[in-house]
Amino acid sequence: MIRFTLVLLISVFFNALSYAETPSWPTFQGVNQKSICPETGLLKSWPNGGLELLWKFEDCGKGYASVTISDGMIFTAGDISGENTVMALDMEGKLLWKQATGKAWKADYPGTRGTPTYDDGMTYHLSGAGMLAALNAKTGKPVWSLDLVKECGGTIGSWGLAESLLIDGNNILCMPGGKEAIVLALDKKTGKKKWATTGLEDTPSYCTPTIVKVGAVRQLLTMSAKYALGINADTGKLIWKFFYETGCDVHATTPLYKNGSIFITSNYGKDSKLLKLSKDGTSVKEVWSTHAMENHHGGVVLIDGYIYGAGANVWSCINFENGKTSWKVREGKGSILYADKMLYLLNESGKLVLIEATPKAYKEISSFELPKASKDTFWAHPVICDGKLYIRHANMLYTYDVKGK
Structure with missing residues (x-):
């Protein structure tokens, strides 16, 4: 009996260890929203004609959602027959389940x-129309939902x-x-509801926000239509705001944080800026401004003191x-992703480019050229997990092999 118990405990331990070490990409832009x-051990160059396509899934629905990966499942979402639909695939691209979570976004750029x-056996998704749905990740069964517009007085841009x-x-x-x-x-x-940030009315x-540690306080960094915001992540109290307006009220890029400084960027002719937090973390001031990078929604990465991204x-x-600009190229x-000292640049027209992550030069x-499932732009961010590169375009999900040989 003792021996059996010992064997069982060892088995449980190694199973848990194996699970903990399983590569995952559970959130948009990965852990800490850094892309x-x-x-490591990925290809440093690609074969002529492009990467090897391992498999493709042809029923994602219409939309620009990327993928998340965890617990042996791949998650994405799309507009299927007018319904915002979340789905899970196995690691070979076989459909496990689909679950409608409300009406799909049908206005400008539908999908x-x-x-x-x-997270922890659940998958969460927010539709373009404002329905937040919590689903059982194994089955897709709805656990709870909340309409941010009807039940929380939310606004939609x-x-x-x-x-x-x-x-x-x-x-x-x-x-x-x-x-x-x-x-x-x-x-x-x-x-x-646990807490709400009040005192600022905006759209x-x-x-997508991120959380950083500023002194003893964890700050939620995010963007609203007209402000960069720092919010106490434990209480919801608004700590600081910085006015940052574009003509179209678009600030889709997650702020970058390093050593008390915050980089914010947007499109529509708006300069990117570096903000410096005060010593107590309760205010910010502008350090520099540049027109060299007007990032729309493809994201940016910070590597060894340099920011890479598209304008x-x-x-x-x-x-x-x-x-200061180290290099720029038309x-x-x-959208952008960093892995194994390389940058993966996904042009919205469907060209995928591999370059070295260096400030010396663009090479x-x-x-x-990726296969085009429709005339829609390639806006879904690329993902690498367990040596596989995932590219979502419209109704399609393509999975390529990027493991070094």
Whole structure:
């Protein structure tokens, strides 16, 4: 009996260890919303004609959601027959389940926006129309839901709600906007309100937030239609705001944080800026401003003190400390991912480019044109997990092999 118990405990231990070490990408832009994949041993150049396609899934529905991966499942979302639909695939691209969570976004650029978030056996998704749904990740069965517009007084911008939800401990964080709460924390298991950020009435602006430690205080950094915001992640209290307005109220790029400084960027002719937090973390001041990078919604990455990302049809590299441009190249615009000292640049027209992550110069190492499922732009961010590259376009999900040989 003792021997049997010991064997059972050892088995449980190694199973848990194996699970903990299983590569995952549970949230949009990965852990801490940095678009940095920690994997190594990936290809440093690609074969002529492009990467090997391992498999494809052809029924994602219409939309721009990327994928998240955890617990042996791949999650994404799309508009299927007018319904916002969350789905799970196995690691070979076989459908496990689909679950409608309300009406799909049908106005400008119809389809899903936000990417599902996985946490502790649950997957969460916010539709463009404002329905927040919590689903059992294994079965897709609805656990709870909340209409941010009807039940929380939320507001919707011109292009719907595009936030990918953030889990913080037992809370799930979202931005309804409007009079009742610019940001809201809900119990992730029940959907009950934990705290609300009040004192600022504004519209959400398509941004996925991130949480950083500033002294002893954890700050939620995010963007509303007209402000960069710092919010106490434990209480919801608004700590500081910085006016930052564009003509279209779009701030879709997650702020970058390093050593008390915050980089914010947007499109529509708006300069990117570096803000410096005060010593007590309760206010910010502008350090520098540059027109070299106007990031729309493709994201930026910070690597060894340099920011890489796309602006208005220009990819560029700028110094985080002083804002000086190291290089820029006219190569369209798109989304970005860092992995194994390389940058994966996905042009919104469907060209995928591999370059070395260096401020010295832009040098294209490999590239190829992705198959086009429709005339829609390639806006879903690329993901690398367990040596596989996932590219979502319209109704299609393509999975490529990027493991080094």
